[in-house]
Amino acid sequence: MDITGRKLFVRALLEEGVDTIFGYPGGMVTDLMDELYKTEDIRLVLPRHEQALIHEAEGYARSTGKVGVCLVTSGPGATNTITGLADAHYDNVPLVCFTGQVPLHLIGNDAFQEVDIVGMTSSITKYGVTVRDRKDLGKIIKMAFHIARTGKPGPVLIDLPKDIQVQSGDANYPEKVNIRGYKPNDSVHVGQLKKAYKLLKSAQKPLILAGGGVNIGQAGEQLQAFVEKMKIPVVTTIMGKGAIPTNHPYYIGNSGMHGKYAANKAVAACDVLFSIGTRFNDRITGDLNEFAPNAKIVHIDIDTASISRNVVVDVPIVSDAKLALEKLLEWAEPKKTKQWMEEIHAWDVENPLEMRRDRGMTPQMIMEGINREFPDEAIFVTDVGQHQMWATQYLDFGGKKKFITSGGLGTMGFGFPAAVGAKIGNPDTPVICITGDGGFQMNMQEMATAVVEGAPVIICLLNNQYLGMVRQMQQLFYGKRYEATCLRRRTTCPPNCKGPNEACPPYVPDFMEFVKTYGAHGIRVTKEEEIAAALKEAKSYTDAPTIIEFMISSDEIVLPMVKSGNPMSEMILK
Amino acid sequence: MKNRWIALYVENQVGVLAKVSGLFSGKSYNLQSLTVGTTEDETISRMTICVTSDDITFEQIKKQLNRMVEVIKVIDLTNVPLHMKEIMFAKVLRCSTADKEEVFQIAKVFDVQVADIGKDSVLLECKLTERRINELIALLKGRFKMIEVVRGGAVAVESISTSCR
Numbered sequence: 001m002d003i004t005g006r007k008l009f010v011r012a013l014l015e016e017g018v019d020t021i022f023g024y025p026g027g028m029v030t031d032l033m034d035e036l037y038k039t040e041d042i043r044l045v046l047p048r049h050e051q052a053l054i055h056e057a058e059g060y061a062r063s064t065g066k067v068g069v070c071l072v073t074s075g076p077g078a079t080n081t082i083t084g085l086a087d088a089h090y091d092n093v094p095l096v097c098f099t100g101q102v103p104l105h106l107i108g109n110d111a112f113q114e115v116d117i118v119g120m121t122s123s124i125t126k127y128g129v130t131v132r133d134r135k136d137l138g139k140i141i142k143m144a145f146h147i148a149r150t151g152k153p154g155p156v157l158i159d160l161p162k163d164i165q166v167q168s169g170d171a172n173y174p175e176k177v178n179i180r181g182y183k184p185n186d187s188v189h190v191g192q193l194k195k196a197y198k199l200l201k202s203a204q205k206p207l208i209l210a211g212g213g214v215n216i217g218q219a220g221e222q223l224q225a226f227v228e229k230m231k232i233p234v235v236t237t238i239m240g241k242g243a244i245p246t247n248h249p250y251y252i253g254n255s256g257m258h259g260k261y262a263a264n265k266a267v268a269a270c271d272v273l274f275s276i277g278t279r280f281n282d283r284i285t286g287d288l289n290e291f292a293p294n295a296k297i298v299h300i301d302i303d304t305a306s307i308s309r310n311v312v313v314d315v316p317i318v319s320d321a322k323l324a325l326e327k328l329l330e331w332a333e334p335k336k337t338k339q340w341m342e343e344i345h346a347w348d349v350e351n352p353l354e355m356r357r358d359r360g361m362t363p364q365m366i367m368e369g370i371n372r373e374f375p376d377e378a379i380f381v382t383d384v385g386q387h388q389m390w391a392t393q394y395l396d397f398g399g400k401k402k403f404i405t406s407g408g409l410g411t412m413g414f415g416f417p418a419a420v421g422a423k424i425g426n427p428d429t430p431v432i433c434i435t436g437d438g439g440f441q442m443n444m445q446e447m448a449t450a451v452v453e454g455a456p457v458i459i460c461l462l463n464n465q466y467l468g469m470v471r472q473m474q475q476l477f478y479g480k481r482y483e484a485t486c487l488r489r490r491t492t493c494p495p496n497c498k499g500p501n502e503a504c505p506p507y508v509p510d511f512m513e514f515v516k517t518y519g520a521h522g523i524r525v526t527k528e529e530e531i532a533a534a535l536k537e538a539k540s541y542t543d544a545p546t547i548i549e550f551m552i553s554s555d556e557i558v559l560p561m562v563k564s565g566n567p568m569s570e571m572i573l574k
Numbered sequence: 575m576k577n578r579w580i581a582l583y584v585e586n587q588v589g590v591l592a593k594v595s596g597l598f599s600g601k602s603y604n605l606q607s608l609t610v611g612t613t614e615d616e617t618i619s620r621m622t623i624c625v626t627s628d629d630i631t632f633e634q635i636k637k638q639l640n641r642m643v644e645v646i647k648v649i650d651l652t653n654v655p656l657h658m659k660e661i662m663f664a665k666v667l668r669c670s671t672a673d674k675e676e677v678f679q680i681a682k683v684f685d686v687q688v689a690d691i692g693k694d695s696v697l698l699e700c701k702l703t704e705r706r707i708n709e710l711i712a713l714l715k716g717r718f719k720m721i722e723v724v725r726g727g728a729v730a731v732e733s734i735s736t737s738c739r
Binding site for chain 2 (some may be wrong): 118119122123126127129130132147179180181182303304305307308309312
């Protein structure tokens, strides 16, 4: 018996095991929404903006391991998801995003709310397609879920014209799909891997660089076993944070622009850099000519195109991280690295990550407080900026803790909605959003979603009244000319302001008043003694989200820092 | 930096050409020519692509093409025995009678057809290697007042027992 496209849409979602979708209605998806009304097996979350919607789906997907599903209307509904698609593409988040489209006969007519969303997003999706024939609908949805979750995961966009939604056709949802141009790698070249292992075995100063691929491939356990067996130190990228517990004796810290001194020194000094699941982004390498100058480089990555793109490698291996590590574990034997480890520890003693206690409440103290209050299972989600770097530097990871951050695209406005999505997917796990006053304001309308959807996240808002990361660059490299970074600035301010003073206007908004309008909780913290109590109080609120607003100094900067494009050895430490 | 050729089998679907060409512009790859047509299987198109690049970029181009879902197969034609030809129409305008005679002679030497003729113009229809076409254009440009050239881009197929590129 034939069924309509809209019925097949819901059937497909159920067959794919989808129980939650993030949707915003509009003219070209009303039929799909109407069909969802009739099923009780799929929860429809209604965010307050499509950009936040897709970040919520990202947070949901990254915290649950499931595919995040979005449903938005044509035109502005679709274009509002573009930032999130790019974010998911960069950080390899499995998403299937359905966009409504005007009926086929109107495409190309500049119809109301018509845009070529597939064309616009072709470089930021793993795959995107407009359904042009009702008979292809089932196959396309099947393909979309398959492509989104296999290989290197990513976002897939399905553009669904309104007439396809109501047209009758085949009721079957295919069980399997064969795509002749898409065969994700599911094996590892043992010969190459052996070559890599021999190189590692022969090294005097071996170092493992673990990227986000280790976390996405859920290969943390294998990595840890390999490290312990071979006694090799590890550095991570920001996306690789948590791949190995941060208190592990062989873990050094993050490398890169705001990495630990010892980690960047180790990369510069190592003779074999054994890298897994990283794309050697410029934030990790700095000046490419001086990156790991003494090292032979092994690179394991599931994406052939990531290998030898930025850094020319000596042993390339195309493989899933877990698969490669499992094989490596069969061969692993202890190495003598005591002297090398001592050398690294000496660097750490020379320039540790600072934890100053002599100038009031510092961001480091806040991270320390969060570590103390959430020692076990918790999901930490950050926005983008200084607070994000402090979180990656100072938060403890290991065990059941998860870390979600916008690494590749660096999307301000990501943190809060992603945290709401994570909470919706993990209602019994504490979800802590670490954010700044700038990034939070980019999507703070989601307080409504969090309240009505019952997602009591804890928002640790580090308020320095500035767009701090840019302010930091202005402070260090632009003669303290704070153009467009002060969030208190008004037209009445003097033109050449050199920083906060007593004549400054009040801050907008007052977050404590803001939470009240939503029926959420607010705690303002100004002194370090209040940190622990505030976190405890926030934990006690399970009915609605809580903002803990930490009033920190505008002068706090993220250190160490390497200026963009400089060699990683040129770290600014003080 | 040198010229390299790729044969690309892709799904014959709406938007695939835009996606492939978008990759070249988006990643700043230097595309020289791109031709496309269907194969014996009408669900599959074959593109012949010429790019100018260094070795590392060319490797990256092949990998990036390979990871597209719509791309079925990438073949590097750079160092493969081939038959490769390009089609060109060249119109010689504002010809005197003597000019026309010369065009006919050039057509004979290059072994190309005179496809059309008028009071003061001649149309040549050429199917030559890319190098011969470049030479012919240079010759026509040097000899005549005004020419109009339409090039089709190279198409190539792997050799059976002989080759010509």
